[in-house]
Structures are given as structure tokens and as C-alpha cells.
Amino acid sequence: MRAVCVAAVLLCPLVAHGDEAQARRLRDIGAMARFVPDEASRRLRAMEWEMATAPAALRTDFLYHYSTAERGIGDLTHALTLADQLVTYGRRNHDNVALAKGLIGRANTLYLREELAASHATAFEAERVALTTDDIPTKVLATIAAGQSFQEEGNYPEALAKLHAAIDMARHVKDDAAPLASALHTLVQLYLNTGDFDKGWEAQREALAVARQMASPGYIATALGDEFALAVEQKAFARARHALFEELALERSIGARQMVATTLVNLSDCYLKEGRFREAQTYAAQALEAALDARSNNDVATARVNLGQALLGQGHLAEGKRQVEAGLATYEKQGDKPELLAVLREYGYALELAGDYKGAVDAYNRERKLSSEIFDEQRQKALMELQQKYEAENKQRRIDALRQENRATKAELDNRRLHQRIWWMLAIVFGLASVVVGLLYRKVRRANAELEEKNQQLKRQGALDPLTLLYNRRHFQEFMGRTGTERRAGGDGTVGALFLLDVDRFKDINDTLGHAAGDAVLKTVAHNLRLALRETDMIVRWGGEEFLVFVPAVARDGLDEVALRILHGISSHAAEHRGTRVPVSVSVGFAPFPVALGGTALTWEQVVNLADMALYQAKARGRNCACGVLGFPDGAPATLEPIERDLEEAWRQGWVDLSVVPGDVEYSTAVRSRA
Missing domain, CATH: 1.10.287 (Helix Hairpins)
Structure with missing residues (x-):
């Protein structure tokens, strides 16, 4: 979201001092910096020598626009240097307008460098400085930056208050509607994040009307992009595409190459969501060509992923996988792990639909490994x-x-x-x-x-997950670190067990009904798990739509019954969202703990991995069922490596005792079938 509006240019009236020709030229280039940053950067670079001796007000706006343009073309080091020059100038000369603009430029650049804490602190300082001035456009710009920072911290009420304050101030700016257009655009993005689509449409309609009154192709294109985002969230694909085509024509008319690449990517994504893979392939190919021309690595990666998914949807597995892997390689090179995680999830889903179950399991395993890495990094950061x-x-x-x-x-x-x-x-x-x-x-x-x-x-x-109020992953790891190695099978035939759950078709729920519905589903699953299980059982929000259940004591032959209780406890109660009932089911993988292989007791992490593999076997069997690894018969390998490589093949070889519990049977019958 912020990548679109972070470089918002609120043109401040240049003072009448100095060369009027320079002022007019700088004002025109500044208007270009947001939408055509490469051309604006080239022109500003050519003005650098003459701006060195320009009046203070012109020099301030030159540095601000130049930093904005450099940020737009991806030269973040130069953008930060220019912003810091403006900060230094403002402090030395006690010029709070210059200081506020420099701090805003610095905050926006730090955001793109993913230094969020420093970006937010700088944005809040920029707002405090700007509010001491009489320059309303600068106040608007600083208040927008503060609102975005609160939004990124998850403080939506404070973000909403800041953006409404920015809009109120922007309505008092004379002869320049750009501040109001930028503030309304940012408000639309906030409503998108909170799922308040009615208010989002209201702000978008006003933003579009303001942009058309300005006769600014760039601001009109931005408002149309907001229309696409709102429409696609509500599955109004025809309206979303209409907005994108109009947006694309405007962007091409002003030579906004970066925006063109992004819009083509959105078009291909829109067709993918509709299942129209041939059209998705066409626009993904165009997006790839445009992104390469604009040297936009993110758009190149996304275009390749969309192209690959379109090919997979048409049954072209080899070429589709090649394109997706090329896109994944770009995300890996950039170190963008959250985006990589989302793409791997979509990749596995596409491979599953295409019938490549082995490829889907591989993608899911890569997603699982990356999810663990991200969690470990977050835990290390929290510890620091x-x-x-x-x-x-x-x-x-x-x-x-x-x-x-x-x-x-x-x-x-x-x-x-x-x-x-x-x-x-x-x-x-x-x-x-x-x-x-x-x-x-x-x-x-x-x-x-x-x-x-x-x-x-x-x-x-x-120790608690804030959404579901279940134990979080960190608490479970600490708990098992203290007690996991001390667990032994009971002499009375009881064992412990680990059950790993994944909400079926959770991505479809988010895509169809929005993330608020997804949150309602997760809270419902958590509530129903508490009802279905005992107070002594530990229930954990494992991550995303996954839950982990640790049963400390259960009869060795009673694992299937626990799995069936979980399946029925979830599927028999639909979630409620805005008056709509959302059916919910889960797939379950489980294994006893402790369990030994070749005379060696497995660690709890290895048992969780076994349950994870069993979970994907349950998904491959149509979901809403459970699959469990009950043990290892005589003749099994001495190590887990051949079993982890392919659980299905290990079962065929007789190396594992596998149990399948379908979720569509009556609970009272407790049906159990051997795989």
C-alpha cells in the first residue's frame, strides 16, 4: 500500500523570490516525480548545478522532489542522502518547513528499506515539526506519513484519526487539490486493510472526482487503481478490469512505465482470480515485458509467477513451473521472505489444482521450512x-x-x-x-x-496469540524445551500425541469474503477446539491457519477417536461473518509422542514433522479427514530420512503404520481405516 502513496508530492507554492522560470520548471518536474520518476530524475539531475546557488525555497523543493524521484526509480541510497541534506539544512537554518520535508523524505525512504521502527519514529517527528509551521500542504503530507506509520503498527483507530485530520486540512489548501487527492487515496488504503469497503468506496469516489477535476492523468490512474483494489476484494471482477483498462490507458499516455508494469500485473492477477488462464497468460507476458523495460524487479518477479500460474492452469506443467521458479528466485535474491511465503502457498495450491500432487507437497514443504525460518528470525529479534x-x-x-x-x-x-x-x-x-x-x-x-x-x-x-487467545508457537517451544525430553510412554498403555490441523481452503475464504471473515473462522476454530478437547490438552496457534494440539495422555488405540472428535468439533459448527454462515472443516495429521524408530526416541520436532507430512497426506485425500503415523513396524529403516522423503512410498514399503480417519462419518461409529 505505502509503495503507491509513499512518494506523494504535495506541491507547495514556491515563493515569488528568485528566478520565476526556475520556479515554474521545478514545479512541473515536481508534479512528474510521483508518476514518471525516471524522467523527473533525469531533468532534476540536469538542474543540480543551477540549484546549488538558487534561493532557499527553491533549493528546499529541489531536494525534496529529487529525493522523491530517486526513491521512485529505486535508488534508495541517493534518495536518503538527498533527504538528509534537506534535514541538515532545515536544522542549521531553523527552517521547519525544510526540516519537515526532509524528515518525510527520510521516513519514506527508510520504509522502502524495511527499517520500519526508524521510519515510524522519523514520520512522527516530521509531524511534530510540520505542525509548528503555517505551511498547510506540508502539514498534510506529514500527517499522512504519521497515519501510515500508525497503520503499519496496527493502530488503526489512531491511523484513521490522523488521515481524517489530513483530509480536513487539505480541504483548506487553495489552488491545489493534490494534497486532498493524496490524503483520500491513503484513506482508501486504510479502509481496504480494515475491510470497511463501504467507507472505502465513499472515499474512492471522492478521490476520483477530485482527480478528474484536476485533469491529472496520474491522480486519476491512482484513484482507478483504488477502484480495482476495492472491486477485486468483493469479487466484482468486471468492474475491476474496467478500472484497470482505463488506468492503463492513462499511464501509457504520460509514459509512466513503472505504473504500466504494475497495472498489467494486476490485470493478469485479476484474470487468474477468475480462472481465465488464457487471458491471464496474455497480460502476464505483457507485464513481464513492461517490467523488464522499467527495470522493476518486484514486477518482474510477480509477472513471472502469474505467467507460471496461468500456464499451470492450462495444463502446461513444465513451462509453468519454470516461470514460477524464476519468479521465486527473484524474491529469494531480494530476501523478501513474506512475499516468498505467500507465493509458495499460491504455488502449492496451483500445482494441486493442476494434479501435480508431488509438486504441491514439495511447495508446501518449502513453505513450511520458510515459515519456520521467519519465525526463528522474529524470535531472535524479539530476544534481542x-x-x-x-x-x-x-x-x-x-x-x-x-x-x-x-x-x-x-x-x-x-x-x-x-x-x-x-x-x-x-x-x-x-x-x-x-x-x-x-x-x-x-x-x-x-x-x-x-x-x-x-x-x-x-x-x-x-504466551498467547492475540487473535485466538490460544497459546502461541513460542510458548509451546519453551514448554517442550523444558519437559519434552522427559516424556515416556505410560505403563498403562497410554501415550501422548501431537495433532497438526490446517483449515481447509482458507485462502478461498480470504479471497472470497475478505480477511475479516478469515479472522472470524480462526476464532471459531479456536473456540470449537476448546469445546472438543479436554482442559489438560494444550491448544496452540501454530501459524497462519494452522493449529497444533498436544494431548499429554491418551490410550494408544484412541488416537483415531481424538482425531474424529476434532474433525466433527470443527465441521459441525459454521463460522458467522456479517450474518453469513461460513462452513469450516480442517485436515489433520497426527502422531504419538513419544515414539521410537530403530530403538531411538524421536524428538518432539521430528514428531511434529511426521504429523506435518501426515497432514499433507490428508489434504491429498480430499481434505476434511485425518491421517496419522501410529508407529514403525519391524523392518523399518533406522533413520527418518527415507520416510521423510516420501511418506506415501514409505507406507507402501511397510515402513510406517498409517491410519486414515474420514471426517464425513458419524462420530458415534468412530470409523477407522488403515491406509
Whole structure:
């Protein structure tokens, strides 16, 4: 979202001082920087020498527009250098308009460099500085940046308040509707994220009317892009395509090569969502050519992925997989793991529809591995942040202790002087000092108690998933790290077990009804799992639409019954979203824990991986069923490697004892079938 509006150019009226010809030329190029950044960059580069001696107001706008254009063509290092020059100039000359613009340029560039914490802090500082000025367009721009930062932090109420404030200010800008158009566009993006489509349409209609009144092809194209995004979320594909075709014509008319590539990618994606693979192939090929011409690596990667999916949809497996893998390679090279994860999920789904089940399982396994890597990185980052917080608190405690020590030393010196002067005052001074120390001691004890209570609250909150209020993955890993290696099978024929669940066709629910419906489904699944399982069973939000259940004690021959209870507990209760019932089912993979292979007990991580492989076997059998690895008969390999390579083949070889529990049978019959 922010990539579209991060470079919004709110043209500030240039002062009448200096060369009017320079001012007009700079104003025209500044209007171009957002939509045709390559041409704007070339022209601004040619003006660099003459701008070195230009009046202060012209120099400020030159640096701001130049940073915007460089950011648009992807030269983030140069864009950041130009923004920092403007920040330095503003601080040195006490020019808050220049300082605010420099901070906005810096915040937007840091965002594209994925330095989100620094970007948000800079945006909030830019807003504080801008609000001290009388320059309304700069105030609007800074308030938009602050609203975007709150949105990226997930603080939607504060983001909404900021964007409405920006719109109110923009309505008072005379002779320039660009600030209002930019603020309305950002508001549409917020409503898209929150799923409030009615208000999104209202803001989009006003943005389009403002853009048409401006007669600006770039702003009209931006508003049409918002229309596409809203329409495709609500499955109004005909309207979405109509908006894209009109947008594409406008972008081509102004030579906006980057925007053309992105719009062609959106067209191919729209046809993919409709299942019209031939048209999707046509526009994906055009998008690839346009993206290569614009040197837009992200659009190149997405175009290749869309082209590959279109080919897969037409049964051209080899060429389709080649194109998708080429797109994936670009995401891997860029280190864009979240985007790579989403593409792998879509890739596996496309391969499954094309009948390439082995390829689909491979894609799902790659997705699973990458998901674990992302989680490990996030956990390491969280640990580092906690360590930094601990060190800061420890440092502050040492400072407080030194201050207290200094106060005590000063009190002792004062006491000595008083003793030398007036001996009978010693008792009074000693008594006062004792009272002060006692008060300080009680204050420190109270502060330590409050700190301990807050730490316990944070620890409890850190163990729960905020959406479902189930335990999160980190808590489960810590729990198994403390107790997992100590578990043994019970002498009474009981074992523990791990059940891995995946919500069936969750992507279709998100694509059809929106992410708010997806959240409602996840919360419903969590609620029904609590009803179906015992209080002693641990239920974990494993990630995305996946859940993990750890049953600490169950009869060895009762695993199928637990799986059936889970299947019926989920499928018998539909989710509710805006008055619509959303049917829900899950696929389940399970395995006992502990379990041994070749006389060696498997770790809990290996058992989870077995359950994961069994889960994909359940998906391959049509979903809404469970598949479990119950054990390893005599003659099984001594290691897991050949079994992990292909579970289906391992079963055929007689290396694993596999159980399949269909989800469409009556619970009371507890049907169990051997695979």
C-alpha cells in the first residue's frame, strides 16, 4: 500500500523570490516525480548545478522532489542522502518547513528499506515539526506519513484519526487539490486493510472526482487503481478490469512505465482470480515485458509467477513451473521472505489444482521450512529487543543506585560538618537521615514489586496469540524445551500425541469474503477446539491457519477417536461473518509422542514433522479427514530420512503404520481405516 502513496508530492507554492522560470520548471518536474520518476530524475539531475546557488525555497523543493524521484526509480541510497541534506539544512537554518520535508523524505525512504521502527519514529517527528509551521500542504503530507506509520503498527483507530485530520486540512489548501487527492487515496488504503469497503468506496469516489477535476492523468490512474483494489476484494471482477483498462490507458499516455508494469500485473492477477488462464497468460507476458523495460524487479518477479500460474492452469506443467521458479528466485535474491511465503502457498495450491500432487507437497514443504525460518528470525529479534530492554533497565538501576550512594555520601559529609559546629544537632540529623533512607528503601521495594508484577503480566501476554487467545508457537517451544525430553510412554498403555490441523481452503475464504471473515473462522476454530478437547490438552496457534494440539495422555488405540472428535468439533459448527454462515472443516495429521524408530526416541520436532507430512497426506485425500503415523513396524529403516522423503512410498514399503480417519462419518461409529 505505502509503495503507491509513499512518494506523494504535495506541491507547495514556491515563493515569488528568485528566478520565476526556475520556479515554474521545478514545479512541473515536481508534479512528474510521483508518476514518471525516471524522467523527473533525469531533468532534476540536469538542474543540480543551477540549484546549488538558487534561493532557499527553491533549493528546499529541489531536494525534496529529487529525493522523491530517486526513491521512485529505486535508488534508495541517493534518495536518503538527498533527504538528509534537506534535514541538515532545515536544522542549521531553523527552517521547519525544510526540516519537515526532509524528515518525510527520510521516513519514506527508510520504509522502502524495511527499517520500519526508524521510519515510524522519523514520520512522527516530521509531524511534530510540520505542525509548528503555517505551511498547510506540508502539514498534510506529514500527517499522512504519521497515519501510515500508525497503520503499519496496527493502530488503526489512531491511523484513521490522523488521515481524517489530513483530509480536513487539505480541504483548506487553495489552488491545489493534490494534497486532498493524496490524503483520500491513503484513506482508501486504510479502509481496504480494515475491510470497511463501504467507507472505502465513499472515499474512492471522492478521490476520483477530485482527480478528474484536476485533469491529472496520474491522480486519476491512482484513484482507478483504488477502484480495482476495492472491486477485486468483493469479487466484482468486471468492474475491476474496467478500472484497470482505463488506468492503463492513462499511464501509457504520460509514459509512466513503472505504473504500466504494475497495472498489467494486476490485470493478469485479476484474470487468474477468475480462472481465465488464457487471458491471464496474455497480460502476464505483457507485464513481464513492461517490467523488464522499467527495470522493476518486484514486477518482474510477480509477472513471472502469474505467467507460471496461468500456464499451470492450462495444463502446461513444465513451462509453468519454470516461470514460477524464476519468479521465486527473484524474491529469494531480494530476501523478501513474506512475499516468498505467500507465493509458495499460491504455488502449492496451483500445482494441486493442476494434479501435480508431488509438486504441491514439495511447495508446501518449502513453505513450511520458510515459515519456520521467519519465525526463528522474529524470535531472535524479539530476544534481542528484550535483551536491550533488560540492559537499559539494568543500567538505569545502576544509575539510580549511584545517585542514592551520592546522596548518602553528601548526607554523611553534611553530618560531619554539623557535628563539628553544633554537636547537639547530630541526633536530629541522624534521625532525619534514617527516615529518608527508610522512605527510599520502601519506595525501592514498592518499585521492584511493581516491576515484577509487570514482568509477569508481559510474560503471560507473550504466551498467547492475540487473535485466538490460544497459546502461541513460542510458548509451546519453551514448554517442550523444558519437559519434552522427559516424556515416556505410560505403563498403562497410554501415550501422548501431537495433532497438526490446517483449515481447509482458507485462502478461498480470504479471497472470497475478505480477511475479516478469515479472522472470524480462526476464532471459531479456536473456540470449537476448546469445546472438543479436554482442559489438560494444550491448544496452540501454530501459524497462519494452522493449529497444533498436544494431548499429554491418551490410550494408544484412541488416537483415531481424538482425531474424529476434532474433525466433527470443527465441521459441525459454521463460522458467522456479517450474518453469513461460513462452513469450516480442517485436515489433520497426527502422531504419538513419544515414539521410537530403530530403538531411538524421536524428538518432539521430528514428531511434529511426521504429523506435518501426515497432514499433507490428508489434504491429498480430499481434505476434511485425518491421517496419522501410529508407529514403525519391524523392518523399518533406522533413520527418518527415507520416510521423510516420501511418506506415501514409505507406507507402501511397510515402513510406517498409517491410519486414515474420514471426517464425513458419524462420530458415534468412530470409523477407522488403515491406509
